[in-house]
Amino acid sequence: MNKMDSQSNNPCKHGFQVSCGNCQLSAICLPIALETKEIDQLDNIIQRGRPVRKGEHIFREEDDFTSVYAVRSGSLKTYSITKDGKEQVTGFYLPGEIFGLDGIGDGRHTNSAKALETSAICEIPFHQLQELSGKVAGLQRNMFHIIGQEINYDKQLITLLSKNSADERIASLLISISSRNARRKLSALCFRLPMSRTDIGNYLGLTVETVSRTFSRFQKLELISVDNKEITLLDQAKLQEIAHGVEAA
Amino acid sequence: MNKMDSQSNNPCKHGFQVSCGNCQLSAICLPIALETKEIDQLDNIIQRGRPVRKGEHIFREEDDFTSVYAVRSGSLKTYSITKDGKEQVTGFYLPGEIFGLDGIGDGRHTNSAKALETSAICEIPFHQLQELSGKVAGLQRNMFHIIGQEINYDKQLITLLSKNSADERIASLLISISSRNARRKLSALCFRLPMSRTDIGNYLGLTVETVSRTFSRFQKLELISVDNKEITLLDQAKLQEIAHGVEAA
DNA sequence: CGCCTGGTTGAGAATCATCAACATCTGTGG
DNA sequence: CCACAGATGTTGATGATTCTCAACCAGGCG
Numbered sequence: 001m002n003k004m005d006s007q008s009n010n011p012c013k014h015g016f017q018v019s020c021g022n023c024q025l026s027a028i029c030l031p032i033a034l035e036t037k038e039i040d041q042l043d044n045i046i047q048r049g050r051p052v053r054k055g056e057h058i059f060r061e062e063d064d065f066t067s068v069y070a071v072r073s074g075s076l077k078t079y080s081i082t083k084d085g086k087e088q089v090t091g092f093y094l095p096g097e098i099f100g101l102d103g104i105g106d107g108r109h110t111n112s113a114k115a116l117e118t119s120a121i122c123e124i125p126f127h128q129l130q131e132l133s134g135k136v137a138g139l140q141r142n143m144f145h146i147i148g149q150e151i152n153y154d155k156q157l158i159t160l161l162s163k164n165s166a167d168e169r170i171a172s173l174l175i176s177i178s179s180r181n182a183r184r185k186l187s188a189l190c191f192r193l194p195m196s197r198t199d200i201g202n203y204l205g206l207t208v209e210t211v212s213r214t215f216s217r218f219q220k221l222e223l224i225s226v227d228n229k230e231i232t233l234l235d236q237a238k239l240q241e242i243a244h245g246v247e248a249a
Numbered sequence: 250m251n252k253m254d255s256q257s258n259n260p261c262k263h264g265f266q267v268s269c270g271n272c273q274l275s276a277i278c279l280p281i282a283l284e285t286k287e288i289d290q291l292d293n294i295i296q297r298g299r300p301v302r303k304g305e306h307i308f309r310e311e312d313d314f315t316s317v318y319a320v321r322s323g324s325l326k327t328y329s330i331t332k333d334g335k336e337q338v339t340g341f342y343l344p345g346e347i348f349g350l351d352g353i354g355d356g357r358h359t360n361s362a363k364a365l366e367t368s369a370i371c372e373i374p375f376h377q378l379q380e381l382s383g384k385v386a387g388l389q390r391n392m393f394h395i396i397g398q399e400i401n402y403d404k405q406l407i408t409l410l411s412k413n414s415a416d417e418r419i420a421s422l423l424i425s426i427s428s429r430n431a432r433r434k435l436s437a438l439c440f441r442l443p444m445s446r447t448d449i450g451n452y453l454g455l456t457v458e459t460v461s462r463t464f465s466r467f468q469k470l471e472l473i474s475v476d477n478k479e480i481t482l483l484d485q486a487k488l489q490e491i492a493h494g495v496e497a498a
Numbered sequence: 499c500g501c502c503t504g505g506t507t508g509a510g511a512a513t514c515a516t517c518a519a520c521a522t523c524t525g526t527g528g
Numbered sequence: 529c530c531a532c533a534g535a536t537g538t539t540g541a542t543g544a545t546t547c548t549c550a551a552c553c554a555g556g557c558g
Contacts, residue, residue, distance in 0.1 A: 163331060
């Protein structure tokens, strides 16, 4: 069915021959306006691999950190395994978003990245990016900017986990996905959640049951309409209010 | 009394005329070995301000991001104010540690930094650091390393908040403080917590009461001995076990 | 000395987790 | 194309952990 599939208006959703210059997402990946020449330079070092299928890894915990990545289409989650063997989901990434920055610290990834659906990924070898960013001031600023965003998102998530109730966490996640869709010029009110309820709960520090119950309750309150993974926000204002204007990264 | 004051073996605890070259903490601040010449270059751009007193701010949320900072002596907390007006403690920083990296994202600090006791702080103007790091490869790597650490710490804290019980969180914090003391060649078993119970609870997503009760219970179990802010770890192994080997950033 | 902040302890309440049963969806092979 | 199995999601009943409210205690500072 999938009548509202978020990607369906893109004729070739996994076309990986696109260059940064004509990529629809460049406004998101490259927020600082670079000169055409600089974009070309960046373009030359980016590798566009084959699409990855649902469940495949882009990298794994402990892998050498060689590249950062951008989502072209699809979505993925990052996660790590805790000392006692449990999975901890640390982030969801949608088209236009950068991931793989964990690992800048010690040269090894501290998370794994796994596709939630068939996805196209841009790979940017880090040492080349670093070299290039030494020469191109705009790019270096941009990199710090992106890294800084990651830190800010994490701090926000920390606050969410530390202070907010289950309702507030779920509402925040919904608002976050919604506004990230809006940034990509997709519907902010009607979208498909690419991740499972289990992943949502894991990410937000809740059990599956609590996630499920909260969704049901929100539906009963006519805040959202739930059809499996398809979500429609019926009362965005009220959700914002519940989320305290805080968006889950 | 303060017989075990962590700083008391430093004859001039707030001497701010020290240079990076002969600073005892350089092994922590500058983990990548820089050439002497490079250290001098770094040295020249670092500003050593007057000591800040307990409760004073080093910077505030929304301030322009101009510098990163290193703790020379004392300690501080970073925090932000949530949309609904509550304080969220986002980190504690001890001597040799770098803070103020929030703000790399959008050029404004997203947190405030406040001294927990009289402290000496090194200020490193960021644009100069950035310039210098363009020239000195070791320094650039070092900066990415430090920023990456920050990301890793945050991810660990996210896991802690998302998965762990009150006992586990408290044990993790104690182990963290302990091992950061050890890194500074101070006692890993007997130290003074510079922050209030309220701050601990805020940071770990717990109420003061829960923190207090947990400390009492740990004492009853002879895991630690508590005398106000003075903590002695009596059974480090058991604490490690409770913390699942996870340290709170 | 007494106030005020910070810390401790207790009783009761609320939220969320756990356990368990059941429903639905997906995708695979007959 | 249907049937089935395993994974994923929903709902209910019960219980544990942690929060809330409240009283009380200790230490520091005017």
